[in-house]
Amino acid sequence: MEKTKIHRVAVVGCGALAQAAHLPNIQRNPRFELVLTCDREEKVAEMCRAQFGAQRAETDWRKVVTDPEVDLIVLATHVNLRGELIIPALKNGKPVYTEKPLSPDDREMREIVKTTRETGIPVCVGHNRRSSPAMLEFRRLLEKARSGVSPTRPSVDRDLNRKITIDHKEARTQILMRINDDDRSWKDWGFRDAQGTMFAEMVHFIDLALWFNEGSPVRLFAEGAPHGNFTLVLKFSDGSITTMQHTRIGNFDYPKELFEATTRYITVALDQHIEVRQVGMADEPVLQTFPYAEDCGWAKQEGMTGYFLSLIEERKQALSENRPLRFLNVKKGHYQHLDRFLDCLEGKCPNPCDAESAVPVNRLAMKFLESAASGLPINLGPEIMEV
Ligand SMILES: NC(=O)c1ccc[n+]([C@@H]2O[C@H](COP(=O)([O-])OP(=O)(O)OC[C@H]3O[C@@H](n4cnc5c(N)ncnc54)[C@H](O)[C@@H]3O)[C@@H](O)[C@H]2O)c1
Known part of the structure; x- marks a missing residue:
């Protein structure tokens, strides 16, 4: 051994x-x-x-x-x-x-x-969502969806005798990322920092947008304020669009992160790093669940239904024991990202997130801040990706 x-x-x-x-x-x-x-x-x-x-x-x-x-x-x-x-x-x-x-x-x-x-x-950057077990599965499914597999026929199909191809629309990838945040859970720096969550937090999601998309970013627009409650739109050279919607006025105990990608008549989703769903690929499971973080052994049921049933049960118990709610923590890849970096150092796999890849991410985050301040979209040249 x-x-x-x-x-x-x-x-x-x-x-x-x-x-x-x-x-x-x-x-x-x-x-x-x-x-x-x-x-x-x-x-x-x-x-x-x-x-x-x-x-x-x-x-x-x-x-x-x-x-x-x-x-x-x-x-x-x-x-x-x-x-x-x-x-x-x-x-x-x-x-x-x-x-x-x-x-x-x-x-x-x-x-x-x-x-x-x-x-x-090597330097590894802590864009750890890339190493969340559920995220790796989401990305595998997305890549497979894009690889040219034939999608299953939908239950409602009005396209039996006609072929609709408008501008190769079906080959694009439309992605929605929803971040439900609650600023009552933030530490002081979350409010003080001039660049706000649009920089400090959204780099995670901009990194994923670049990691998921095959084209290069050509245009962006941000509506909202740096410290939260904003929508970021990022358009890619192949026409794909990723939308990142952030709220700071959600409830902390509602699941924070949802990702939905559609391409070639296939829909792939990741909910709160504990559930991955897809419809459109006949040979892949429709629903997969992933374990909570190690400190959540008390939550008995996996998946999104399990999340809410655990929350209901926890509310009852917390009330009867007169204690605060325990946090239903999920695996966002912190442990795995660091562990994969060790694999990289031992020559067993590539760096899970090298410094080169973080440069365009941060540049885009700064451009989003610029767009939010001016209220205008910004066109991007190839220099945004050049390091
Ligand atoms: N990957 C993630 O999911 C994730 C989540 C939260 C925060 N972060 C990032 O982690 C970083 C830290 O965030 P935090 O919430 O732990 O902040 P924090 O303020 O709680 O901790 C920062 C610590 O660094 C220490 N420090 C600052 N300057 C130092 C110096 N020159 N030498 C030695 N120690 C120094 C401070 O004393 C403090 O204890 C930030 O960059 C943040 O964006 C990442």
């Missing part, structure tokens, strides 16, 4: 996300050894060291970059710290898993890409 390679890791920036995802994920992944927790707040670094079993705590990230006992770095600060750490880390031979957004600064992103190319040391 192949011996497990152990990756000695340091986590820089031990805030909310690191404590909720990266540190527990590292702790339960046998491929990691947590060497140190680093945060500029000494108390936070020390508290995380003790809670997640790190060997040391540190407040100065510069020491982490040159630490001979550290093989790779997980960077989970905000964009206040990106190239300044990533570039010397790469030059010291240390791969970096960095949280999104890579950076709002184009020059800084290009410097990071240049260094990763020169050193051959």
